[in-house]
Amino acid sequence: MAQYSRVSGTVGLITLQNPPVNALCAAVRQGIVEMLKKALSDSKVKSVVICGQNGIFCGGADIKEFGMNMSGPPLVQVIHAIEDANKPMVAAIEGVALGGGLELALGCHYRIAHSKARLGLPEVILGLLPAAGGTQRLPRLIGVPAALDLITTGRHVIAAEALQLGIVDQVTDHKTVDAAVKLAQSVAGKPLDARRISTYPCARPSDLDALFEGEMQKVRQRARGAIAPVACVQAVQAAATLPYTQGIEREKELMVTLFTSGQARALQYLFFSQRAVSKWSTPSGARWDTSKPGPIHKVAVIGLGTMGRGITVALAQTGLSVVAVETQEKQLMGAKKAVSNMLEQGAKRRGVAPTLDKISYSPNIQAIADADLVIEAVFEDMALKKQVFQQLAAVCKPGTFLCTNTSSLDVDQLASQTRSPELVVGMHFFAPAHVMKLLEVVYGPRTSPQAVATAMELGKKMGKVSVAVGNCQGFVGNRMLKLYLEQAFFLLEEGATPELVDRALEEFGFAMGVFRMSDLSGLDVGWKVRKGLMLGETDVSSGQSARIRQGCRYSPLGDLLCEQGRFGQKTGQGWYQYDKPGGRVASSDPWLHSFLESYRAKHGLVARHIDHQEVLERCLYAMINEGFRILEEGIAAGPEDIDVIYVFGYSWPRHRGGPMFYADMVGLAKVLERLEHYQQAHPDVPYLQPCSLLRRLVASGSPPIQRWREVIKKPHSQL
Ligand SMILES: CCC/C=C/C(=O)SCCNC(=O)CCNC(=O)[C@H](O)C(C)(C)COP(=O)([O-])OP(=O)([O-])OC[C@H]1O[C@@H](n2cnc3c(N)ncnc32)[C@H](O)[C@@H]1OP(=O)([O-])[O-]
Numbered sequence: 001m002a003q004y005s006r007v008s009g010t011v012g013l014i015t016l017q018n019p020p021v022n023a024l025c026a027a028v029r030q031g032i033v034e035m036l037k038k039a040l041s042d043s044k045v046k047s048v049v050i051c052g053q054n055g056i057f058c059g060g061a062d063i064k065e066f067g068m069n070m071s072g073p074p075l076v077q078v079i080h081a082i083e084d085a086n087k088p089m090v091a092a093i094e095g096v097a098l099g100g101g102l103e104l105a106l107g108c109h110y111r112i113a114h115s116k117a118r119l120g121l122p123e124v125i126l127g128l129l130p131a132a133g134g135t136q137r138l139p140r141l142i143g144v145p146a147a148l149d150l151i152t153t154g155r156h157v158i159a160a161e162a163l164q165l166g167i168v169d170q171v172t173d174h175k176t177v178d179a180a181v182k183l184a185q186s187v188a189g190k191p192l193d194a195r196r197i198s199t200y201p202c203a204r205p206s207d208l209d210a211l212f213e214g215e216m217q218k219v220r221q222r223a224r225g226a227i228a229p230v231a232c233v234q235a236v237q238a239a240a241t242l243p244y245t246q247g248i249e250r251e252k253e254l255m256v257t258l259f260t261s262g263q264a265r266a267l268q269y270l271f272f273s274q275r276a277v278s279k280w281s282t283p284s285g286a287r288w289d290t291s292k293p294g295p296i297h298k299v300a301v302i303g304l305g306t307m308g309r310g311i312t313v314a315l316a317q318t319g320l321s322v323v324a325v326e327t328q329e330k331q332l333m334g335a336k337k338a339v340s341n342m343l344e345q346g347a348k349r350r351g352v353a354p355t356l357d358k359i360s361y362s363p364n365i366q367a368i369a370d371a372d373l374v375i376e377a378v379f380e381d382m383a384l385k386k387q388v389f390q391q392l393a394a395v396c397k398p399g400t401f402l403c404t405n406t407s408s409l410d411v412d413q414l415a416s417q418t419r420s421p422e423l424v425v426g427m428h429f430f431a432p433a434h435v436m437k438l439l440e441v442v443y444g445p446r447t448s449p450q451a452v453a454t455a456m457e458l459g460k461k462m463g464k465v466s467v468a469v470g471n472c473q474g475f476v477g478n479r480m481l482k483l484y485l486e487q488a489f490f491l492l493e494e495g496a497t498p499e500l501v502d503r504a505l506e507e508f509g510f511a512m513g514v515f516r517m518s519d520l521s522g523l524d525v526g527w528k529v530r531k532g533l534m535l536g537e538t539d540v541s542s543g544q545s546a547r548i549r550q551g552c553r554y555s556p557l558g559d560l561l562c563e564q565g566r567f568g569q570k571t572g573q574g575w576y577q578y579d580k581p582g583g584r585v586a587s588s589d590p591w592l593h594s595f596l597e598s599y600r601a602k603h604g605l606v607a608r609h610i611d612h613q614e615v616l617e618r619c620l621y622a623m624i625n626e627g628f629r630i631l632e633e634g635i636a637a638g639p640e641d642i643d644v645i646y647v648f649g650y651s652w653p654r655h656r657g658g659p660m661f662y663a664d665m666v667g668l669a670k671v672l673e674r675l676e677h678y679q680q681a682h683p684d685v686p687y688l689q690p691c692s693l694l695r696r697l698v699a700s701g702s703p704p705i706q707r708w709r710e711v712i713k714k715p716h717s718q719l
Pocket of ligand 1: 020021023059060061062063064075076096098099100101122123126128129130131132272275276
């Protein structure tokens with residue numbers, strides 16, 4: 001797992017060998033220790049280079065080992081042995097040096113990186129901290145503020161920035177190992193005392209206390225309730241205030257707390273889930289590894305509203321040619337300007353040239369005739385979308401993939417408007433589409449494996465986390481969200497306020513509670529959808545009958561607000577009030593509270609005390625229960641798909657893994673028991689009836705989430 005050779009006569013070369021990313025598993029750590037001994041005892045060797053096989057230095061500790069009993073030498077000791085070596089040690093960084101990989105490089109006396117290499121300490125993203133000395137060495141090397149930035153965000157830097165920060169000594173465009181060998185030869189025999197980072201004093205900015213206080217506030221705000229970023233700040237604080245050996249002890253102590261926390265488990269589950277969803281499968285047996293995507297050179301976007309504009313930007317940023325079609329001249333002009341601005345801003349941020357020339361605009365749908373794939377992003381209206389699909393079928397060349405950005409409409413109905421329904425697939429982006437990472441790829445019963453593969457591949461090119469899901473009302477994300485929203489409305493009817501509900505959800509970890517989020521996205525959006533489903537018309541009568549629609553309990557509260565023109569932030573009033581239309585700071589609205597009181601009085605509802613626990617259980621367990629139904633029906637292939645959708649598309653707090661992982665953490669028996677309780681209390685809400693898959697899982701002894709698929713006997717839906 002680590003190989004040793006001697007090159008250029010005097011340089012020992014240790015190569016890490018653990019594909020695909022040379023993760024530091026026990027055998028690799030052991031290998032490094034043994035190869036280091038060899039190199040140091042070889043009298044011909046004057047200096048040593050450490051590199052990784054296949055152009056990748058090291059992706060860090062082996063995350064798969066985290067759940068297992070520790071074996072092999074601890075990484076922190078391996079790195080101390082490297083730093084203590086009496087011959088110059090040089091890290092040759094190609095590909096990536098991440099986490100333990102960068103810590104290993106920091107233990108070396110010199111670091112040289114290829115210009116395309118990426119470096120970083122992303123442990124925080126896995127619920128951990130860089131506990132192989134990273135929190136103590138990095139601040140000593142590059143200063144406290146820069147180290148705090150890298151360690152608390154986990155962001156990667158490219159070689160040029162690493163050089164500027166002082167993380168690496170040299171950057172090369174040539175063969176990194178050759179350059180590292182040259183560097184090793186040039187430093188052979190030089191004293192090493194000034195090269196051991198652990199011996200450096202940590203530069204202390206004068207305003208140290210204020211700096212850490214500010215940083216602590218920042219990390220708490222950024223990831224509400226997440227403990228790893230807080231521990232990262234504490235560990236860097238130890239570097240700034242304690243001698244190295246005590247700092248290392250503090251780093252270890254903090255790591256132990258994180259390591260055993262549920263948050264680290266959740267975040268590591270998410271890491272593997274994010275990768276697992278790319279290995280998609282469908283009920284018909286189509287799979288990621290047997291389906292070849294079609295070649296895509298030119299993509300068309302139809303409709304340049306908010307979604308169409310974001311999609312156009314995201315496509316142009318991939319370097320693909322884009323034809324953007326908008327039949328309304330005024331909207332087209334506005335879109336051109338907005339898309340160019342977004343591209344220019346994005347390019348500036350990323351330090352690249354804007355790809356404005358990749359897009360051609362047209363008011364004429366004929367302009368898409370030679371596109372390989374079309375994404376329809378017109379207004380969310382079935383009749384209109386059907387009409388567009390008929391046009392697409394007539395205009396496009398044979399074999400063009402036809403995609404719809406619908407957020408909930410039936411993809412199959414749209415497919416039936418064309419002569420080639422196998423080429424039709426949903427690509428459900430999330431607003432703003434050039435920013436949000438999630439893409440739901442929705443396959444219907446007739447969608448071909450190639451169409452799914454093509455949409456998944458395009459999503460990947462666009463930098464999205466793509467999840468393949470079956471066709472049903474709202475797909476996975478919005479189908480579950482509907483129940484979450486509905487429960488929140490019911491809680492208002494029963495005595496809660498928007499402030500109470502939002503506080504409970506924000507304390508749970510959501511950046512915004514459900515009502516603040518609705519105000520931000522616009523109440524009118526859901527109103528239009530409900531009207532489309534024949535639900536959103538308000539009933540003038542009072543009592544319970546006015547709150548029953550299609551045989552189930554229904555809350556018209558959102559509709560009533562819309563009727564008053566209260567669409568949320570954009571109108572300055574919604575569930576909260578804002579200082580002006582478009583204002584962003586929500587404040588409690590006395591009008592809303594008296595409106596709720598008169599609503600309850602009109603319908604004979606008596607307000608009761610509702611606590612945070614009930615808010616969480618009602619909103620989250622309703623949604624989780626629907627998640628089990630989605631799994632049972634095969635709309636999602638596994639719980640990981642649902643969790644990835646919720647974390648990347650619906651701001652579910654990452655450190656809680658996703659709704660299905662959360663259910664596993666809470667305990668399936670408890671979720672079942674609470675659902676039964678709420679179902680008895682609210683018999684007019686049928687979806688609170690616990691799903692039979694949940695019952696089966698509990699009856700099977702509540703296996704861990706990784707084993708749920710064994711219980712989901714029928715793996716896919718009948719779609
Ligand atoms: C002592 C404590 C202190 C230290 C703590 C740490 O170092 S914590 C660690 C800090 N380090 C990190 O957080 C870095 C995490 N890794 C990454 O960010 C990316 O994988 C990448 C940028 C290295 C490569 O991106 P890419 O798009 O080219 O490829 P890809 O992402 O698709 O991965 C390919 C395969 O490799 C697998 N795998 C990857 N890394 C690890 C690992 N460390 N371990 C195990 N496995 C790993 C991955 O699951 C996948 O497996 P699959 O599905 O084929 O069976």
